[in-house]
Amino acid sequence: xxxxxxxxxxxxxxxxxxxxxxxxxxxxxxxxxxxxxxxxxxxxxxxxxxxxxxxxxxxxxxxxxxxxxxxxxxxxxxxxxxxxxxxxxxxxxxxxxxxxxxxxxxxxxxxxxxxxxxxxxxxxxxxxxxxxxxxxxxxxxxxxxxxxxxxxxxxxxxxxxxxxxxxxxxxxxxxxxxxxxxxxxxxxxxxxxxxxxxxxxxxxxxxxxxxxxxxxxxxxxxxxxxxxxxxxxxxxxxxxxxxxxxxxxxxxxxxxxxxxxxxxxxxxxxxxxxxxxxxxxxxxxxxxxxxxxxxxxxxxxxxxxxxxxxxxxxxxxxxxxxxxxxxxxxxxxxxxxxxxxxxxxxxxxxxxxxxxxxxxxxxxxxxxxxxxxxxxxxxxx
Amino acid sequence: xxxxxxxxxxxxxxxxxxxxxxxxxxxxxxxxxxxxxxxxxxxxxxxxxxxxxxxxxxxxxxxxxxxxxxxxxxxxxxxxxxxxxxxxxxxxxxxxxxxxxxxxxxxxxxxxxxxxxxxxxxxxxxxxxxxxxxxxxxxxxxxxxxxxxxxxxxxxxxxxxxxx
Numbered sequence: 001x002x003x004x005x006x007x008x009x010x011x012x013x014x015x016x017x018x019x020x021x022x023x024x025x026x027x028x029x030x031x032x033x034x035x036x037x038x039x040x041x042x043x044x045x046x047x048x049x050x051x052x053x054x055x056x057x058x059x060x061x062x063x064x065x066x067x068x069x070x071x072x073x074x075x076x077x078x079x080x081x082x083x084x085x086x087x088x089x090x091x092x093x094x095x096x097x098x099x100x101x102x103x104x105x106x107x108x109x110x111x112x113x114x115x116x117x118x119x120x121x122x123x124x125x126x127x128x129x130x131x132x133x134x135x136x137x138x139x140x141x142x143x144x145x146x147x148x149x150x151x152x153x154x155x156x157x158x159x160x161x162x163x164x165x166x167x168x169x170x171x172x173x174x175x176x177x178x179x180x181x182x183x184x185x186x187x188x189x190x191x192x193x194x195x196x197x198x199x200x201x202x203x204x205x206x207x208x209x210x211x212x213x214x215x216x217x218x219x220x221x222x223x224x225x226x227x228x229x230x231x232x233x234x235x236x237x238x239x240x241x242x243x244x245x246x247x248x249x250x251x252x253x254x255x256x257x258x259x260x261x262x263x264x265x266x267x268x269x270x271x272x273x274x275x276x277x278x279x280x281x282x283x284x285x286x287x288x289x290x291x292x293x294x295x296x297x298x299x300x301x302x303x304x305x306x307x308x309x310x311x312x313x314x315x316x317x318x319x320x321x322x323x324x325x326x327x328x329x330x331x332x333x334x335x336x337x338x339x340x341x342x343x344x345x346x347x348x349x350x351x352x353x354x355x356x357x358x359x360x361x362x363x364x365x366x367x368x369x370x371x372x373x374x375x376x377x378x379x380x381x
Numbered sequence: 382x383x384x385x386x387x388x389x390x391x392x393x394x395x396x397x398x399x400x401x402x403x404x405x406x407x408x409x410x411x412x413x414x415x416x417x418x419x420x421x422x423x424x425x426x427x428x429x430x431x432x433x434x435x436x437x438x439x440x441x442x443x444x445x446x447x448x449x450x451x452x453x454x455x456x457x458x459x460x461x462x463x464x465x466x467x468x469x470x471x472x473x474x475x476x477x478x479x480x481x482x483x484x485x486x487x488x489x490x491x492x493x494x495x496x497x498x499x500x501x502x503x504x505x506x507x508x509x510x511x512x513x514x515x516x517x518x519x520x521x522x523x524x525x526x527x528x529x530x531x532x533x534x535x536x537x538x539x540x541x542x543x544x545x
Binding site for chain 2: 017024025035037039041124173295296298349370
């Protein structure tokens with residue numbers, strides 16, 4: 001007997017990001033616009049709260065669902081900021097990153113053979129998570145001409161009506177696309193008509209620049225069929241703390257907690273203390289980071305325009321998703337890396353509908369961003 | 382829509398941004414940015430542009446000595462804080478001067494080539510001003526942060542070069 005990956009692991013295709021990461025790692029002094037996390041460090045008050053918790057010896061497990069003080073603050077924050085009132089005792093589960101929450105939801109709520117419609121291009125975990133859960137995947141590729149928004153048309157033509165669940169991320173990684181309340185209303189109506197539950201990854205909810213974020217769970221008839229995922233990684237720049245949360249109806253959260261309590265037990269304790277402080281006192285820093293992202297976004301879009309690179313006005317997260325000037329985006333990204341030392345990620349790494357595009361992250365300080373844009377410009381010439 | 386305040390914020394962040402850099406980061410055109418900066422300068426809103434220097438990192442034989450000085454003053458009918466401040470601020474050795482609340486009245490920052498020079502300046506030029514009743518001088522031994530900029534080792538970007 002030797003160790004061989006189980007079939008469901010074998011089924012997961014190799015990560016397109018991984019290959020590119022290895023290429024970039026071989027090179028010195030690159031400017032990377034290929035990073036999917038903030039360049040800011042976590043707010044100092046949150047870091048200090050983590051340190052203080054260690055000094056006071058707060059090193060035990062917490063309640064499976066997360067510290068009650070944290071869940072209370074999450075409830076207040078979500079009700080105030082996103083009009084999402086959830087009960088801290090029964091409807092909120094604190095997880096090790098939003099990613100854990102998505103995995104839990106798929107495994108706890110989907111049966112083998114159930115189908116999950118995965119809106120793409122998307123964050124890279126959804127399809128593997130679905131496979132690990134034994135669920136079938138229905139690809140829902142959004143379109144460049146819709147600026148990568150999810151439309152009824154796309155849902156219908158992809159066969160999502162036959163699926164049991166829909167998973168998406170808006171504001172979107174990798175495209176930076178956002179959905180307004182009106183646009184989401186169409187999606188909500190589709191989900192009600194075809195009886196789909198929704199897994200709404202809203203990790204970038206607070207990073208929007210043109211309009212306020214709307215959660216699909218706020219729309220009529222949607223709260224009972226939606227799990228919302230959020231966390232501290234993006235807006236609070238706390239990726240390494242690994243802290244997120246899921247919000248949904250009590251029975252769903254209960255089922256997810258049943259896996260969570262046996263696999264994770266509880267989310268990292270130190271991170272929970274940091275998160276409490278983040279919610280108590282770090283909102284101003286979030287706003288400052290958001291305005292920095294917005295300026296960089298405008299900067300990048302304006303440089304693209306001058307270079308003649310076709311890019312829609314991405315209004316959220318910290319990504320722009322321009323059309324690649326060459327037909328083959330993988331080849332372009334590789335050449336740009338090797339000749340100019342600038343890393344961007346080809347859109348094909350993010351699933352269906354992403355090919356022919358590039359994900360350009362502006363989670364990088366302006367001096368580097370400026371230099372990277374200039375190198376890209378000379379590369380194109 | 383951007384407000385002109387954003388242009389100020391950007392100049393505070395980096396006074397060496399070109400008008401083009403600022404225009405690209407806001408909704409203003411290059412011309413609008415240039416006009417706004419000119420207005421700021423004319424109105425005395427933007428008083429100047431200076432580098433934030435960590436003197437501790439400058440390898441030079443010319444020592445720069447800085448001190449903060451707490452000043453107490455006595456007012457009378459003819460003399461207000463502004464009058465006293467005017468007299469003090471005119472000395473080139475004085476790099477900043479603020480009226481503050483609390484145990485003393487003015488918070489003064491002085492710069493010189495040596496401790497001796499700074500001491501003489503305080504005793505010869507500041508202390509004798511009739512309204513000044515007390516001075517307490519603190520020499521700055523080390524500077525860790527100036528104008529919002531930390532002087533410690535900069536955080537390395539330790540993020541993975543490419544991540545999802």
